[in-house]
Each structure stands twice: as structure tokens, then as C-alpha cells.
Amino acid sequence: MRVLGLSRGLIMAGLLGGIATASGIALTTTSGWLIVRADQRPQIMLLLTTIVAVRTFGLARPVFRYWERLRSHDVALGDLAERRTRTYAALIPLTPARLGSRGRADVLTGVVDDLTDVVEASVRVTVPAIAALLAGITAAALTALVDPGVGLVVAGMLAATAVVATIADRLESQSQSEVLTARAEVARVAQLGSEHSDELRSIGGTATAAEWLRAAHDTLQATVTRQARGRSLSAAAVLVITGAGALASATLAAGSGASTPVMALLVLAPVATGEALGVLTDATRAHARARACQQRLDELLDQEPAVVEGALRDGRFATSSGNVTSSRTATSSGNVTSSRTATSSGSATAPRLELRGLTAGWLPGRTHLGPLDLTVEPGARIALVGPNGSGKSTALAVLARHLDPIGGSYTIGGTDVADLDLADVRALFAIVDDEPHVLAASLRANLALAAPDADDEALVDSLRRAGLGTWLTGLPDGLDSRLGTGGLGVSGGERARLSIARAIASGRPVILLDEPVAHLDHPTAEAVIADLLQHAGERSVIMVTHHGVGLDRMDRIVTIETKGVSRRAQERIAG
Incomplete structure (x- = not known):
């Protein structure tokens, strides 16, 4: 069962996203240096290079982000159209004998919502992961050129965030199947009530149907809430890692003997990097959801058809x-x-x-x-x-x-x-x-x-x-x-x-x-x-x-x- 994949288009989108993220980190650090250095009131000519760099990074971040979105969504939408065609073709031989007790809403959820979640993993997981990894490595390497100790701190933040993302992915996966089941039940009850609304009104059953829908929504809300607790803990862990990295960098910068503007740069480097790595929390959520959706699709499609193709004798x-x-x-x-x-x-x-x-x-x-x-x-x-x-x-x-x-x-x-x-x-x-x-x-x-x-x-x-x-x-x-x-x-x-x-x-x-x-x-x-x-x-x-x-x-x-x-x-x- 393969959810994530790499293609030339996705790698290119990830590289563009990495440049955008790295530009954001550079914008934060250089802006900090510029503010502190400007407070020292040097000759304006000494600040022109940094001013140009800040403007460049400020323009580069949205430009490359926009370019990345165009590229990644173009790849994802093309993949979605192709996979929908293949999925529908695989579904036809299974209809209706192998659909079992699945209702129209459940099948529709499987071949539309589930497939969309699987394909969107390329945009929500693969591209952000490549971008965060590229930007984090670049930030660690450039920071190490200024202060090797702070560079190691940024690298340690990358490793710690990877561990947190792995744990978060497991926590998300444990409850994701329950969330998808609850979501499918909401769709089933809503479809049942809407299709038979006239019959329900004629027998006075609208209140009962509304209660069914309310119960399905309550179940979905409860499962989503349980899942959100794990997600919130992982997001908090990234913030803790960022705060610890900033504190360690401040300690190292204070004892490095560097100038005040450089110390500002060193302190802001882990803060900006932590912000860039925060997207991995949402990426783990999308990954867990895509895996559960792929499992549901496999269970539906990996069945033997109820009809065996025969040979046409004389045409x-x-x-x-x-x-x-x-x-x-x-x-x-x-x-x-x-x-x-x-x-x-x-x-x-x-x-x-x-x-x-x-x-x-x-x-x-x-x-x-x-x-x-x-x-x-x-x-x-x-x-x-x-x-x-x-x-x-x-x-x-x-x-x-x-x-x-x-x-x-x-x-x-x-x-x-x-x-x-x-x-x-x-x-x-x-x-x-x-x-x-x-x-x-x-x-x-x-x-x-x-x-x-x-x-x-x-x-x-x-x-x-x-x-x-x-x-x-x-x-x-x-x-x-x-x-x-x-x-x-x-x-x-x-x-x-x-x-x-x-x-x-x-x-x-x-x-x-x-x-x-x-x-x-x-x-x-x-x-x-x-x-x-x-x-x-x-x-x-x-x-x-x-x-x-x-x-x-x-x-x-x-x-x-x-x-x-x-x-x-x-x-x-x-x-």
C-alpha cells in the first residue's frame, strides 16, 4: 500500500518550497541583524547591502511560494484525474455484487473523498517535507558558518522535530480509521434522510432522522476531538523544541564574543527554523489520513469481481x-x-x-x-x-x-x-x-x-x-x-x-x-x-x-x- 510517491514535478515543487521557506528564515534573521545594527546608528551606506537582502528575501518568499503552489497543485490535479479514472474502471467490475452492504454515500465517500485525501498527500506531505528539510539543512549549514555551536543546535532541532513527527504520525494513525468511519456514517445518514425526506414527513419520522444525524455528528466530533489532543501535543512539542533551541542559541551567542547584531541573528535563526518546521505537524495529519483512506480504497477495490470475463467465440x-x-x-x-x-x-x-x-x-x-x-x-x-x-x-x-x-x-x-x-x-x-x-x-x-x-x-x-x-x-x-x-x-x-x-x-x-x-x-x-x-x-x-x-x-x-x-x-x- 503506497501512499506517498516522488515524481519530477513533486521534487521540483519541493525545491521551490524549500527556497521559499529558506527565504523566510533568511528574512527573519537578516531583519533582526538590520534592526539591531540600525539601532547603533552607523553610516547608512553600511546598511545598504543588508537592506537590499531583506527586500530580496521579502519578495522571494511569496514569489517562490506561489510558484511552488502552482507546480504542486498542477501535479496533484493531474494525478487525481488519472487515479479517479483508474479507480472508477476498477470499481465497475465490482458493481454491485462486491459492494456488499455499502450504501451509495459510503461508496461515494470512498471514491471521491478518500481518493482526494490520498492524492492531496503529495501536496500536504511530500512537498512540505522536502521544503522543510531543505530549508532546515540550509539554515543549519549557514548558521554553522557564523557559529558552529548554534549550527549544531539548529541541526538538533531538525532531529528532534523528526522524532516528534514520527510519534505524531503514529498517534494520528491510531484514531484515523475511527474518524473516517464516523465521517462515512454522517454521509450515510445524511444521504438516507435527504433521499427519503418525503416518506419521513409522511410518517412523522423527521425528528427521528434528525436525531440519527445528530448522533452521527456527535460521534464524529468525539473521535475528532480525541485525535486533536494528540495533534495538539505534537504541535506543543515543536514549540518547546523551538523555545529550547532559541534559549540554547542565546546562551551560546552570549558567550561567543560576537557583535550584538550577530548575536541577534544567531538567536533568531532557531526561532525562524522552528516556525518553518511547524508545518510538519499538519503534514503528519495528512499522511495518517491518506494511509487510512488508501486502506479503505484497497479494501474496496482489491476484491475479485463476481463475474468472470468469458471469451467471445464468433463475435x-x-x-x-x-x-x-x-x-x-x-x-x-x-x-x-x-x-x-x-x-x-x-x-x-x-x-x-x-x-x-x-x-x-x-x-x-x-x-x-x-x-x-x-x-x-x-x-x-x-x-x-x-x-x-x-x-x-x-x-x-x-x-x-x-x-x-x-x-x-x-x-x-x-x-x-x-x-x-x-x-x-x-x-x-x-x-x-x-x-x-x-x-x-x-x-x-x-x-x-x-x-x-x-x-x-x-x-x-x-x-x-x-x-x-x-x-x-x-x-x-x-x-x-x-x-x-x-x-x-x-x-x-x-x-x-x-x-x-x-x-x-x-x-x-x-x-x-x-x-x-x-x-x-x-x-x-x-x-x-x-x-x-x-x-x-x-x-x-x-x-x-x-x-x-x-x-x-x-x-x-x-x-x-x-x-x-x-x-x-x-x-x-x-x-
């Missing part, structure tokens, strides 16, 4: 009604047909899906579904019903290849899914769940998430098919209207219809619905499902529901029952 899916060809493989006629390039016109042809004796589980050694027999003909409308825990959502996860089966078989167009390309299998399915996410971006961007190559006409058509035509007409900027934070509010019904519009715009031939209208009132839920089925075209639709909404519109209803540890499926024709 296409054979279906009962034709071929669904991969976008990476051209046919002999030069035509390429892919569910990833289909539009909302409904031209995509659904394949035949078949599950035989299939069992699956989210955890090793556990079975949460099956054995299940299920056949989905092209264009079929099927509802999966049953009690909680019977495996309905697990069945959808297996169909979408988010989870590999434990036993039995799963074929698409007669070909086992293990022999088909994972990306192409997943590209067959559009998924709509009970908590669709609305990006804080334009309406166009929200739809382009599912159909990046679709033009505006296709996006508008998908909105109309999802029952949002009137809503779109009333938006101030049409597809350019901003939704979410900083933009327009979206109701529960509009959110559900927007997710359905995404599914339609994607052109994917199979739509999987996991309680898509669970949080809507019955008339709205019926209208949403009716619009979806009306405009699904030749797509297959498989819906999981507990509330019976839309069952009368389905071709078949599959009831998955739970009895002990075994599960069985019963089917009946709807209507």
Missing part, C-alpha cells in the same frame, strides 16, 4: 429471431448491428434468454436464488413476484451479468453466457431500479449517460415515450435545462420517468425493472408502467415488483417462493 449473439452482432465485429455485408448503437426507434431485436436450474448467491457459500427455470422469449413481458429475500433482484443481476451463477445454466440465444463477451452481454440490458440517480447536470447530459451517440431528436422522442413530453415543453431551456443541485427539482414520478426515458433512449433490447415505481402513489405508478410497456416496442421487459402495479399488463407472472433454504418458481399467465 456475435445468435438469437431465435436473428443475429445481434457485436459492435467490434463486422458482418460479411459490412453491416454492424449492436445494442450499444441502437436508437430509441426500437430497432434492436431482443434475444431469447433461458435459465435452467440456475442458482446464485451474493456471498461465497450462500445461495440467494434458485434453482430457477425461466425462459424469456423475444418481446415478452414478465413479472417476477415473491416475498422479500426470495431472490428476485438476484435473478435480474444474473440476467444482466452483474453476478455469475453458482450452478445451472444461463444461455442467450442458445449460447452459454460464459462463452460470450461480457461487455456485449451487458450491453443488451437497460436497468431501471427504485432509486434512479439524477446528475447535477443538463437534461441532455442525463440522457446521454445511456445514449451518448443519440441526437437531440432521439432524446426528445425518448422523453415523449416516457410520458415527459409536457414536462419537457415547460422547461425553460429544454434539453439544456439543468437538473438536480443548483438546477430544477425533479419529483419522484419525473425521476422514475426520466430513468425509463434513459432505458428507451439506450435502444437496448431487454429492459430490467427492479421496483421502478416503489416510491410512487398508485395512479402515478400505473401511468409510468403503462407508458413504458406501450413504448417498449419489441423489447423484452422483466419487472420485479412487490406491489402488483402493472401485473395485469404482463404476459406472464413468475412467483419465486422461499421455503426454508430452497426456492422454487411458479408461473401463471397474467390476466
Whole structure:
């Protein structure tokens, strides 16, 4: 687990920071010499060189500090963009089976806040450490040229501060995991309360939710306070080291026989150096936090995916009604047909899906579904019903290849899914769940998430098919209207219809619905499902529901029952 690293850009930033810090030390010492020497009222010409030096150091410190900040932040932001891309790519194969009980807030904290803390360690730890080390060594060496004894005192301050920083790092690390856990809990409770605010108000639970959030904040405050005590002790230790160094230097300078201005310089040297070394206290805090964050990221990402990549045999899916060809493989006629390039016109042809004796589980050694027999003909409308825990959502996860089966078989167009390309299998399915996410971006961007190559006409058509035509007409900027934070509010019904519009715009031939209208009132839920089925075209639709909404519109209803540890499926024709 590597948190800190060195690069050419960071070394350059550290050197620039070292020059800025050394300029600050030089400014303090030369200013002290100049003040004392000026008090002796010498000829002004004897002070000009020092006056110029003070001005130079005074200008150099902010200039080099600004240059260091530009350089270090440029490196850090570039690294953050690259590592976020790699992290998201590593997270995708783990979704959703390997996320366990982690909620959206916890995952968001991990891949945003934790990753930011890890990358910022280069700015908050590496660069300040290089700068403080360079400036401290320079100050010790130059002071030793004036008085070797005081030079040794400054060097001793460097060593003592290094010991204090090491101890502080251990103290910070011991409690940092507790702080991160408490911070994640605050984010989880806040996200839970905000997403379900309407439900909480309807049952009078806002006070209870507020109490949960208050308790989470109290826990975070308590852990941060405990951690702050160790940090304050380390900061006090640096001040004690600085005071002891100044006292020792004053004693040595008084007995050195040096002139009064030189003695002022020698006394101020450890004071200025101690101020420069004080940044290491904050650096140890950032280091401990970055290590804990990296550990959380490793625990999340260093997992084996729940789906094993299969080999694409012939480059296409054979279906009962034709071929669904991969976008990476051209046919002999030069035509390429892919569910990833289909539009909302409904031209995509659904394949035949078949599950035989299939069992699956989210955890090793556990079975949460099956054995299940299920056949989905092209264009079929099927509802999966049953009690909680019977495996309905697990069945959808297996169909979408988010989870590999434990036993039995799963074929698409007669070909086992293990022999088909994972990306192409997943590209067959559009998924709509009970908590669709609305990006804080334009309406166009929200739809382009599912159909990046679709033009505006296709996006508008998908909105109309999802029952949002009137809503779109009333938006101030049409597809350019901003939704979410900083933009327009979206109701529960509009959110559900927007997710359905995404599914339609994607052109994917199979739509999987996991309680898509669970949080809507019955008339709205019926209208949403009716619009979806009306405009699904030749797509297959498989819906999981507990509330019976839309069952009368389905071709078949599959009831998955739970009895002990075994599960069985019963089917009946709807209507």
C-alpha cells in the first residue's frame, strides 16, 4: 500500500518550497541583524547591502511560494484525474455484487473523498517535507558558518522535530480509521434522510432522522476531538523544541564574543527554523489520513469481481429471431448491428434468454436464488413476484451479468453466457431500479449517460415515450435545462420517468425493472408502467415488483417462493 510517491514535478515543487521557506528564515534573521545594527546608528551606506537582502528575501518568499503552489497543485490535479479514472474502471467490475452492504454515500465517500485525501498527500506531505528539510539543512549549514555551536543546535532541532513527527504520525494513525468511519456514517445518514425526506414527513419520522444525524455528528466530533489532543501535543512539542533551541542559541551567542547584531541573528535563526518546521505537524495529519483512506480504497477495490470475463467465440449473439452482432465485429455485408448503437426507434431485436436450474448467491457459500427455470422469449413481458429475500433482484443481476451463477445454466440465444463477451452481454440490458440517480447536470447530459451517440431528436422522442413530453415543453431551456443541485427539482414520478426515458433512449433490447415505481402513489405508478410497456416496442421487459402495479399488463407472472433454504418458481399467465 503506497501512499506517498516522488515524481519530477513533486521534487521540483519541493525545491521551490524549500527556497521559499529558506527565504523566510533568511528574512527573519537578516531583519533582526538590520534592526539591531540600525539601532547603533552607523553610516547608512553600511546598511545598504543588508537592506537590499531583506527586500530580496521579502519578495522571494511569496514569489517562490506561489510558484511552488502552482507546480504542486498542477501535479496533484493531474494525478487525481488519472487515479479517479483508474479507480472508477476498477470499481465497475465490482458493481454491485462486491459492494456488499455499502450504501451509495459510503461508496461515494470512498471514491471521491478518500481518493482526494490520498492524492492531496503529495501536496500536504511530500512537498512540505522536502521544503522543510531543505530549508532546515540550509539554515543549519549557514548558521554553522557564523557559529558552529548554534549550527549544531539548529541541526538538533531538525532531529528532534523528526522524532516528534514520527510519534505524531503514529498517534494520528491510531484514531484515523475511527474518524473516517464516523465521517462515512454522517454521509450515510445524511444521504438516507435527504433521499427519503418525503416518506419521513409522511410518517412523522423527521425528528427521528434528525436525531440519527445528530448522533452521527456527535460521534464524529468525539473521535475528532480525541485525535486533536494528540495533534495538539505534537504541535506543543515543536514549540518547546523551538523555545529550547532559541534559549540554547542565546546562551551560546552570549558567550561567543560576537557583535550584538550577530548575536541577534544567531538567536533568531532557531526561532525562524522552528516556525518553518511547524508545518510538519499538519503534514503528519495528512499522511495518517491518506494511509487510512488508501486502506479503505484497497479494501474496496482489491476484491475479485463476481463475474468472470468469458471469451467471445464468433463475435456475435445468435438469437431465435436473428443475429445481434457485436459492435467490434463486422458482418460479411459490412453491416454492424449492436445494442450499444441502437436508437430509441426500437430497432434492436431482443434475444431469447433461458435459465435452467440456475442458482446464485451474493456471498461465497450462500445461495440467494434458485434453482430457477425461466425462459424469456423475444418481446415478452414478465413479472417476477415473491416475498422479500426470495431472490428476485438476484435473478435480474444474473440476467444482466452483474453476478455469475453458482450452478445451472444461463444461455442467450442458445449460447452459454460464459462463452460470450461480457461487455456485449451487458450491453443488451437497460436497468431501471427504485432509486434512479439524477446528475447535477443538463437534461441532455442525463440522457446521454445511456445514449451518448443519440441526437437531440432521439432524446426528445425518448422523453415523449416516457410520458415527459409536457414536462419537457415547460422547461425553460429544454434539453439544456439543468437538473438536480443548483438546477430544477425533479419529483419522484419525473425521476422514475426520466430513468425509463434513459432505458428507451439506450435502444437496448431487454429492459430490467427492479421496483421502478416503489416510491410512487398508485395512479402515478400505473401511468409510468403503462407508458413504458406501450413504448417498449419489441423489447423484452422483466419487472420485479412487490406491489402488483402493472401485473395485469404482463404476459406472464413468475412467483419465486422461499421455503426454508430452497426456492422454487411458479408461473401463471397474467390476466
